[in-house]
Amino acid sequence: MNxxxxxQQYAQQVQTQLENMLRHYRQGIPxxxxxxxxxxxxxxxxxxxxxxxxxxYRACAGDDxxxxxxxxxxxxxxHTYSLIQDDLPCMDDDELRRGKATCHCQFDESTxxxxxxxxxxxxxxxxxxxxxxxxxxxxxxxxxxxxxxGQGMVGGQLLDMxxxxxxxxxxxxxxxxxxxxxGALIRYACEAGALIAGADEYRIDCCxxxxxxxxxxxxxxxxxxxxxxxxxxxxxxxxKDAHQHKATYVSIIGLRRACELADExxxxxxxxxxxxxxxxxxxxxxxxxIRERQH
Numbered sequence: 001m002n003x004x005x006x007x008q009q010y011a012q013q014v015q016t017q018l019e020n021m022l023r024h025y026r027q028g029i030p031x032x033x034x035x036x037x038x039x040x041x042x043x044x045x046x047x048x049x050x051x052x053x054x055x056x057y058r059a060c061a062g063d064d065x066x067x068x069x070x071x072x073x074x075x076x077x078x079h080t081y082s083l084i085q086d087d088l089p090c091m092d093d094d095e096l097r098r099g100k101a102t103c104h105c106q107f108d109e110s111t112x113x114x115x116x117x118x119x120x121x122x123x124x125x126x127x128x129x130x131x132x133x134x135x136x137x138x139x140x141x142x143x144x145x146x147x148x149x150g151q152g153m154v155g156g157q158l159l160d161m162x163x164x165x166x167x168x169x170x171x172x173x174x175x176x177x178x179x180x181x182x183g184a185l186i187r188y189a190c191e192a193g194a195l196i197a198g199a200d201e202y203r204i205d206c207c208x209x210x211x212x213x214x215x216x217x218x219x220x221x222x223x224x225x226x227x228x229x230x231x232x233x234x235x236x237x238x239x240k241d242a243h244q245h246k247a248t249y250v251s252i253i254g255l256r257r258a259c260e261l262a263d264e265x266x267x268x269x270x271x272x273x274x275x276x277x278x279x280x281x282x283x284x285x286x287x288x289x290i291r292e293r294q295h
Contacts, residue, residue: 003289004286007046007051007289014047014051014072015042017072018041018073018076019042021126025122032107033111033114033118036103036107037122039103040103040112040115041076041077043080045098048290049185049186052186052190053068053075053190053193054193055282056189056194057194058193059278059279060276061197062196062198067131068192070127070129071193073126074126075123075144077119078119078120078123078185079185080119081119082148084103084112084115084116085113087103087112088109089109091161123144124145127140127144139195140192140195143192146184146188147188151180153182155180156179156180156181156183156184157181160177163177163247170252171249175216178216179215179216182216183218183219184215185215186218188211189211190211190214191207193207194206194207203276203278206272206276207273210269210287213265213272213287214265220258221290223250224255224259225294226248265291266287269283
């Protein structure tokens with residue numbers, strides 16, 4: 001299945017806005033650090049997290065993408081910081097990301113680590129600099145801190161690392177890892193879009209349920225692709241999970257059951273976004289695409 005047209009439109013829109021944003025915040029950043037930040041942040045990718053934020057914003061009656069864009073750019077900064085660190089030798093030790101050399105391979109470990117730190121803090125600065133009221137800024141910063149910190153993505157990363165030292169045999173344990181490592185930031189994207197649109201608690205909850213299902217679906221699909229596709233197709237190292245004996249959905253429940261689970265998560269996501277009482281066609285297309293993507 002080809003990526004939905006709107007996803008490509010968002011990717012181009014976000015790419016342009018990221019370039020503009022980096023120029024705006026360029027002053028005072030040492031050139032080697034700036035180069036590494038730029039290299040990683042503008043490396044491309046599907047930009048699914050910003051797309052989710054912008055589309056849930058629209059589905060909750062948001063009518064001006066510019067109002068939600070600072071949060072979308074902030075989210076991509078946070079996501080990119082996590083990718084840089086995830087690829088470091090002390091973590092997953094990878095040499096390929098988005099079809100290009102990883103940041104520490106292109107530069108060096110110290111510069112890559114500092115670039116990731118700079119992107120992390122820039123992500124929060126973008127939220128505080130945006131033209132929203134104080135309540136919205138505080139709400140977004142708090143939700144993002146939870147989603148990206150020890151209670152979310154960072155905690156999930158540690159659980160994933162600890163799993164390398166012990167034999168995981170339970171689907172629940174794998175789910176716990178990925179609800180935090182991958183899913184927390186995706187869920188935040190959906191909640192943030194609804195929050196900026198001024199949605200009520202019911203619709204924010206619908207977006208959260210959609211985001212949780214999509215987050216797990218993204219990981220299950222990643223595990224399936226890692227087990228079945230080539231590095232050239234994926235744009236990153238394929239088969240590495242099996243080589244490193246990582247606990248994945250495929251290794252724990254098998255390829256067939258992983259595919260069935262992916263279908264179930266897609267259906268949960270579709271049911272959640274249909275409860276939004278707005279135009280959720282693009283969210284439904286995105287759920288279908290994540291399930292059927294080939295890279």
